[in-house]
Amino acid sequence: MQSSPGTVPATEPVPDTAGSDGAANVRGRLAEIRTRISEAASAVGRSPDSITLVAVSKTVGRPKVEAMLVGGHRHFGENRVQEAASKFPELRARHPDVVLHLIGSLQTNKARDAVRLADVIESLDRPKLANAIEQAAGQEGRLPQLLVQVNIGDEPQKSGVLRAEADAFIEGCMRRFGSALAGVMCVPPADADPAPHFMWLRDCARRHGLRVISMGMSHDFEVAIRCGATEVRVGSAIFGARS
Numbered sequence: 159m160q161s162s163p164g165t166v167p168a169t170e171p172v173p174d175t176a177g178s179d180g181a182a183n184v185r186g187r188l189a190e191i192r193t194r195i196s197e198a199a200s201a202v203g204r205s206p207d208s209i210t211l212v213a214v215s216k217t218v219g220r221p222k223v224e225a226m227l228v229g230g231h232r233h234f235g236e237n238r239v240q241e242a243a244s245k246f247p248e249l250r251a252r253h254p255d256v257v258l259h260l261i262g263s264l265q266t267n268k269a270r271d272a273v274r275l276a277d278v279i280e281s282l283d284r285p286k287l288a289n290a291i292e293q294a295a296g297q298e299g300r301l302p303q304l305l306v307q308v309n310i311g312d313e314p315q316k317s318g319v320l321r322a323e324a325d326a327f328i329e330g331c332m333r334r335f336g337s338a339l340a341g342v343m344c345v346p347p348a349d350a351d352p353a354p355h356f357m358w359l360r361d362c363a364r365r366h367g368l369r370v371i372s373m374g375m376s377h378d379f380e381v382a383i384r385c386g387a388t389e390v391r392v393g394s395a396i397f398g399a400r401s
């Protein structure tokens with residue numbers, strides 16, 4: 159093999175030098191997570207295509223998000239409206255088919271920005287927010303897909319509608335929003351076996367004929383897939399630990 163010392167052909171790909179947590183690692187970890195999703199799905203006779211991977215990019219800078227986009231990934235999750243507003247319009251200008259999921263608890267005074275920015279709002283959890291989203295949708299002339307967030311462990315510090323109130327709230331939202339009310343979402347209690355919670359959410363979605371079941375994060379997405387998740391939200395396992 160020939161080489162000419164000291165010269166680098168102009169076509170040589172530029173190595174990723176962004177450090178141990180650079181964009182190349184992000185692509186590698188994305189491939190790894192995809193494999194694990196496929197394996198978890200196959201283990202229970204499900205098609206990997208029936209599961210959407212939402213890459214949770216909160217606190218993650220644009221270069222890593224861009225690396226994912228270049229690699230063909232399209233679904234991203236952000237938990238703060240303001241951060242999403244500062245990152246995504248620019249990314250969307252270059253990648254119009256990006257799909258932005260808002261996954262954080264939402265104040266009513268941010269509803270209009272959320273409706274303008276998001277493709278999916280996953281944190282619909284109270285009548286006041288439903289009112290604000292409905293009004294914002296009228297003003298903006300667009301209605302994102304909506305998921306009802308269930309406070310699956312009935313934890314006082316967490317957002318989400320309580321389990322006991324979930325059925326009535328979901329029915330009300332279905333009447334109000336029609337097919338835009340696409341499914342349900344949860345974050346189970348941190349130190350408990352998530353499986354019973356995931357199965358409760360799956361059964362809840364089935365009861366109401368809802369197609370989207372958003373559950374499972376970096377540490378438990380395989381369990382969630384075995385329990386019927388149609389969407390998993392994975393952050394640190396792709397992008398590295400958040401500071």
Ligand SMILES: *Cc1c(COP(=O)(O)O)cnc(C)c1O
Nearest residue numbers: 214237261375376391392393394
């Ligand atoms: C941050 C976050 C995630 C991703 O968490 P990781 O543990 O980093 O995968 C998923 N869902 C919600 C609602 C989050 O806030």
